[in-house]
Amino acid sequence: MSNEERIARAEEILEYHFRDPDLLLTSLTHASCADSRIRSNERLEFLGDAVLGLIVCDILYREYRNWLEGELTKLKSVVVSRRVCARVADQIGLSELLILGEGLHGEQRLPMSLRAAVYEAVIGALYLDGGFEAARRFxxxxxxxxxxxxxVSDNRENYKSALQQFVQRYLLTTPRYEALDEKGPDxxxxxxxxxxxxxxxxPSAWGPSKKAAEQEAARRALEILQARHRRQADESEARELHDAR
Incomplete structure (x- = not known):
């Protein structure tokens, strides 16, 4: 597929015509095929990740007016997760437009991180070329x-249970809870x-009951541990991709 054909197909998918088509092409270029990493889609992915987070937060804030902060945070973390972004990139056909180095050609299924990254990168490109509203529409x-x-499927998850499952699976131990303080009349x-x-x-959390405080403390710990686990997985995958080049 030529670059012109790739750009035309991407614009069809995005339902947007770029004033700077090179920006769109960069958003589709993986580091394994770029002249240098600075010319890959990594910087656009960085920007797109932030833009995506803001857009989703804005949507959730306006649409789910009765949800608490912790519940909104949980829903947002799922919606912008690598798994969901990769799934959407596959569904709309973005994944097949990725420009890859020889070491990745022929892969039956691209790593989830690459498929999610191209989704975020095109959001960054849309934001730069057409502004916030163009990115928001997409x-x-x-x-x-x-x-x-x-x-709809969210059942206001039991964070203590989720944290225990995560810790037992990846850290081979069990979390414990410490009561630090209490305030107010009886x-x-x-x-x-x-x-x-x-x-x-x-990080500690306050709640109107010990149970509520434990749930919020569990949510905060789980968020940190999941982010740490994703970062370690990314570093491992980056080393594998580097070795494949």
Whole structure:
């Protein structure tokens, strides 16, 4: 496929005509095929990740007016996850437009991180070429179904259970909870609790009951541990891709 054909197909998918088609081409170029990493889609992915997060937060804030901050955070983390972004990139045909180095050609299925990255990179390109509204229209069109799906299926997850499953699976231990403080009169107390995993203490949380405080503390610890796990997986995958080049 020529670059001109690739750009034309991408514009069809995005339902947007670029004033700077080179920007779109860069968003489709993986580091394994670029002259240098600075010419790959990595910088656009960085920008697109932030733009995507803002757009999704804006949508959730306006549409789910009765949801608490922790619930909105959970839904957002699912919607902008690598798994969902990769799935959407596959569904709309973006994944097949990726420009890859020889070491990745012939792969039956590209790594999830690459497929998610191209979705975020084109959002960054849309933002630079057409502004926030152009990016927002694309995100809304391609992610609205995912947002509704996960909002309906969301059961306000038991974060303590989710944290315990994660810690037992990846760290081979069990989290424990420490009561740090309590304030207020007997009829209206607030409690402060933190999570401890392998002697590491995570950010504490307050709640109107010990149970509520433990749930929020578990959510905060889980968010940190999942981000750390994703970062380690990315570094491992980057080393594998580097070796394949």
């Amino acid at each position: 995100v809304l069109r391609t992610l609205e179904e995912q947002i509704e799906r996960w909002a 009829h209206s107390k607030c409690f402060e609790v933190c999570v401890v995993v392998n002697h590491e203490r995570f």
